[in-house]
Amino acid sequence: MFTNTKAFGGFSVDDLHEAKIFYREILGVEVEKLPMGILCLKFPDDNQIMIYPKTNHQPATFTVLNFPVKDVEKAVDELIAKGVVFEQYQDPIKTDEKGICRNSGPLxxxxxxPAGNILSILEDI
Incomplete structure (x- = not known):
């Protein structure tokens, strides 16, 4: 039934304008504003993620979007320079002082x- 369907995901935010600035200016993602006040994050190979406003938004307690990168260390440094704060975890996953987990699979x-949704950068292996 869905063999030839191009599926896509989405998640909510509490401030669409703030999300647009963050994803475009901080992360460097192509962002398109669609009708009905929805943002579309555009990626290579015509992949896309929808972001929609929700007045009673609750941030996801799990990772909603992963960004594979060649060099996690470099990407972390670049995002820190732009003001991004990385999460610090101790148990069951331990991160170092930069927020990088180095001991369970890829970095x-x-x-x-800005809406509190959890994102990640991970080593593209």
Missing amino acids: IAWFKD
């Missing part, structure tokens, strides 16, 4: 968007 670091 990965988590941070939040």
Whole structure:
């Protein structure tokens, strides 16, 4: 039934304008504003993620979006320079002082968007 369907995901935010600035200016993602006040994050190969406003938004308690990168260390440094704060975890996953988890699979670091949704950058292996 869905073999040839191009599926996509989405998540909510409490401030669409703030989200647009964050994803475009801080993360460097192409952002398109769609009708009905929805944002579309555009990625290579015609992949996209929808972001929609929700007045009673509750941030996700899990990672909603992962960004594979060649060099996690470099990406963390670049985002820190732009003011992004990385999450610090101790148990069961431990992160170092930069927020990078180095001991369970590929290197990965988590941070939040302005709405509190959890995002990650991880080593593209």
